[in-house]
Amino acid sequence: MTAARSGWALWGDRLLLAVTVLVAILWLLPVIWVVAMSLKPNAVLQQSTWGFIPMPFTLENYANLLQLATVPRWLVNSLIVAVGMTLLVLVVSSLAGYAFARLQFPFKRAIFVLMIAGLMIPEQAVFLPLHQMFASWGIHNTHAALMMPRVAVPIGVFLMMQFFRAVPRELEEAAELDHASRFTIFWRIMLPLSVPALTTLGLFTFIHAWNDFLWPLVSATDADMYTVTVGLASIQGNFAFTEGLGSVMASAVFASLPIVLLFLIFQRFIVAGVAMSAGK
Amino acid sequence: MTASPQARSVPLAEPRTRAPRHRVRRRDWLTALLFLAPFMAVYLVLLVYPLFLGIWISFRDWDLMGGDYGWVGTLNYQDLWTDRNFWAAARNTLWFVALTVPSMTLIALLLALAVHGPGRIRAICRSVFFLSSVFSVTVVTLVWAMVLSPDRGLIAPVVQFLGGTPVNFLGSPTWAMPAIVVTTLWWGVGLPMALFLAALGSIPKELYEAAELDHASRWSVFWRITLPSIRHTLILVVVLQIVGQFQIFGQPFLMTQGGPANSTRTLVQYIYETSFRDWLVGYGAAMAMVLFVLMMLFSMLQLWLGRQGDDR
Numbered sequence: 001m002t003a004a005r006s007g008w009a010l011w012g013d014r015l016l017l018a019v020t021v022l023v024a025i026l027w028l029l030p031v032i033w034v035v036a037m038s039l040k041p042n043a044v045l046q047q048s049t050w051g052f053i054p055m056p057f058t059l060e061n062y063a064n065l066l067q068l069a070t071v072p073r074w075l076v077n078s079l080i081v082a083v084g085m086t087l088l089v090l091v092v093s094s095l096a097g098y099a100f101a102r103l104q105f106p107f108k109r110a111i112f113v114l115m116i117a118g119l120m121i122p123e124q125a126v127f128l129p130l131h132q133m134f135a136s137w138g139i140h141n142t143h144a145a146l147m148m149p150r151v152a153v154p155i156g157v158f159l160m161m162q163f164f165r166a167v168p169r170e171l172e173e174a175a176e177l178d179h180a181s182r183f184t185i186f187w188r189i190m191l192p193l194s195v196p197a198l199t200t201l202g203l204f205t206f207i208h209a210w211n212d213f214l215w216p217l218v219s220a221t222d223a224d225m226y227t228v229t230v231g232l233a234s235i236q237g238n239f240a241f242t243e244g245l246g247s248v249m250a251s252a253v254f255a256s257l258p259i260v261l262l263f264l265i266f267q268r269f270i271v272a273g274v275a276m277s278a279g280k
Numbered sequence: 281m282t283a284s285p286q287a288r289s290v291p292l293a294e295p296r297t298r299a300p301r302h303r304v305r306r307r308d309w310l311t312a313l314l315f316l317a318p319f320m321a322v323y324l325v326l327l328v329y330p331l332f333l334g335i336w337i338s339f340r341d342w343d344l345m346g347g348d349y350g351w352v353g354t355l356n357y358q359d360l361w362t363d364r365n366f367w368a369a370a371r372n373t374l375w376f377v378a379l380t381v382p383s384m385t386l387i388a389l390l391l392a393l394a395v396h397g398p399g400r401i402r403a404i405c406r407s408v409f410f411l412s413s414v415f416s417v418t419v420v421t422l423v424w425a426m427v428l429s430p431d432r433g434l435i436a437p438v439v440q441f442l443g444g445t446p447v448n449f450l451g452s453p454t455w456a457m458p459a460i461v462v463t464t465l466w467w468g469v470g471l472p473m474a475l476f477l478a479a480l481g482s483i484p485k486e487l488y489e490a491a492e493l494d495h496a497s498r499w500s501v502f503w504r505i506t507l508p509s510i511r512h513t514l515i516l517v518v519v520l521q522i523v524g525q526f527q528i529f530g531q532p533f534l535m536t537q538g539g540p541a542n543s544t545r546t547l548v549q550y551i552y553e554t555s556f557r558d559w560l561v562g563y564g565a566a567m568a569m570v571l572f573v574l575m576m577l578f579s580m581l582q583l584w585l586g587r588q589g590d591d592r
Contacts, residue, residue, distance in 0.1 A: 009498075012498075016394060017394075017401060017402070019394075020394040020402070020405050021396060021401060021405065021500060023391075023394075024404070024405040024409065025308060025410040027408055027409060027412065027466070028408055028411075028468075029434070029585070030423045030424070030426075030427050030434065030466075031411075031412070033426075033427075033434060034423050034426070037426075049426070049433075050437060051430040076398060083389075088573075092319045093319065093511065095315045095316070095319065096315060096316050096318070096319035096320070098315055099312045099315035099316045103308060103311060103312040103315065104308060104312070105308065105309035105312035105313070105316075106309060109322075111316070115319075115534070118323060118327055118328070120579075121327055121328075121331055121572075122523070122526075122527060122571075122575060123527070124527055124548055124551065124568055124571055124572070125331060125334060125568050125569065125571070125572040126327060126330035126331055126334055127568075128334060128337065128339060128555055128558070128564055128568055129329075129330040129331075129333035129334040129562055129564050129565070130326065130330045131555075132333070132337070132346055132561065133333070135328065135345075135346055136346055140396060141304075147323070148326060148457065149326050149327075150318055151322045151326070152323035152327055157319060158428075159445075182311045182315075183311075183314075186315075195501070207414055210416065211414075211415070211416035211417065213416065213417050213418070213530045214529055214548070214552070216529075216554075218552070223535055228416075229416040229417070229418050230418075231443045232416070232418040232419065232422065233418045233534055236421075236422055236425075236534065240300040241452060248422065249422075252418075252419045252422050252423070255416070255418075255419060256414075256416070256419050257414055258413070259412060259414050259415070262414075263411060263414045264407075264408075265401070266405060267410075268526075270474075271406075271474060271477075271478075274471065274474035274475055274477075274478055
């Protein structure tokens with residue numbers, strides 16, 4: 001009886017897995033299709049867009065893209081903004097996270113609550129006043145303007161605090177006996193230990209920065225300062241889909257390449273990060 | 281750093297178990313100040329201050345170039361009351377949230393249950409379902425505008441093959457919003473799925489072993505063990521989804537520009553257009569505040585409902 005049951009259960013499992021794989025393939029199909037289109041000549045695409053194998057094959061779309069120079073320029077902007085924002089978030093969050101985890105100071109609880117309350121302020125509630133502030137300072141259309149509003153992320157401080165708290169105190173106490181300064185302890189002992197947490201936070205920040213849309217849309221009005229996300233939006237309207245469908249698809253693939261590579265290399269940190277933030 | 285369900289409540293101050301040998305000295309809190317200063321400076325100047333500036337602007341006649349034409353009291357808020365475009369945008373946004381949140385939660389849970397477990401195939405499937413969420417909104421909408429296209433898309437040929445007539449999804453006031461919902465599901469399911477996976481992974485194995493001894497069916501194992509164990513994650517996902525989906529902007533802005541017949545113009549798009557096309561920043565700020573309060577109310581309601589369940 002039990003054997004028969006588990007036999008059925010086994011087949012059930014296999015069937016479920018097969019269905020899951022099928023769904024996964026369907027899930028990926030739009031991506032494969034877009035990559036295929038980006039590798040086909042525009043003349044062919046004007047006849048038909050159907051098909052998942054790029055036959056006839058061409059790299060012309062990508063070559064045109066690099067000649068155009070705008071898309072690579074946007075890519076560089078995105079890289080500068082995303083890397084800059086990531087570094088700033090890591091520095092600011094780990095310092096503050098350490099203070100909340102290990103240091104004693106007056107009004108600690110109140111300051112902590114004030115910080116956590118920031119989690120509830122959505123971007124949409126502040127993007128208009130921020131736009132006005134940055135306009136009056138005259139710093140729109142700079143890389144700094146694109147990254148600064150995203151530097152103070154309470155969740156980053158929270159993650160780092162959680163991580164530092166889990167580090168055994170003994171590791172610091174030895175250094176304290178040697179009269180090492182707080183900063184030395186932080187820099188020499190705590191930071192090297194927190195590479196996994198920093199990687200996770202860094203990855204999420206990078207992906208977020210790369211895909212940011214509303215703020216770069218209103219802040220960067222000069223086409224030279226577009227990030228790749230906003231830039232692509234601008235050619236979706238202009239290029240007209242019929243004219244250079246292959247080129248549009250090639251620019252989408254080109255723009256996604258860095259972030260997809262990053263994801264494939266660091267997947268496990270992303271999963272760990274989700275588990276960590278679920279602990280909140 | 282494992283996520284246990286118990287750790288979910290926010291620990292405010294850490295319990296000081298050891299005797300306070302070294303009391304808080306002046307130098308200590310000066311150090312703390314230095315550690316906190318960079319974050320707090322950016323936080324106060326670029327998040328807290330703008331929030332209050334936004335409230336201030338919402339009570340004034342203020343244009344995009346920073347022109348301030350004085351205090352208008354609650355006039356901006358009163359105008360909202362009679363602005364049919366605002367109500368249409370609010371209705372569209374709520375409709376989008378109502379369609380997206382339940383389906384996103386359900387699909388994320390189903391996918392998590394399907395890909396949870398050992399094996400290489402499941403690991404690859406996990407990556408595939410998560411992969412779509414690293415794309416930017418521009419790429420996602422580009423892909424789906426193509427997929428949904430009636431003459432060059434992926435769905436139309438299948439419909440034709442089955443003997444139907446292709447629908448111009450994005451050109452139909454009825455179908456445009458559901459099409460945007462489907463796009464959003466494909467884009468956003470990775471994160472809630474990963475949250476569910478983390479929760480499923482932390483359910484004690486003993487519970488399942490006990491159920492197996494009792495010859496419990498899969499169905500009852502799911503309702504009696506799995507679902508109660510991941511309740512907190514379920515609430516977290518729903519709250520995050522509500523707050524997140526209220527902010528919808530990019531998908532309709534890029535796929536339909538709010539059309540056809542304004543059927544997909546959302547609040548954020550209306551705020552954007554009011555401020556950056558019509559220059560009415562004061563009015564836009566008032567709308568942003570309404571959106572903010574709306575989001576807060578819904579997520580608080582959800583948290584409150586969750587707590588009600590705890591008492592039972």
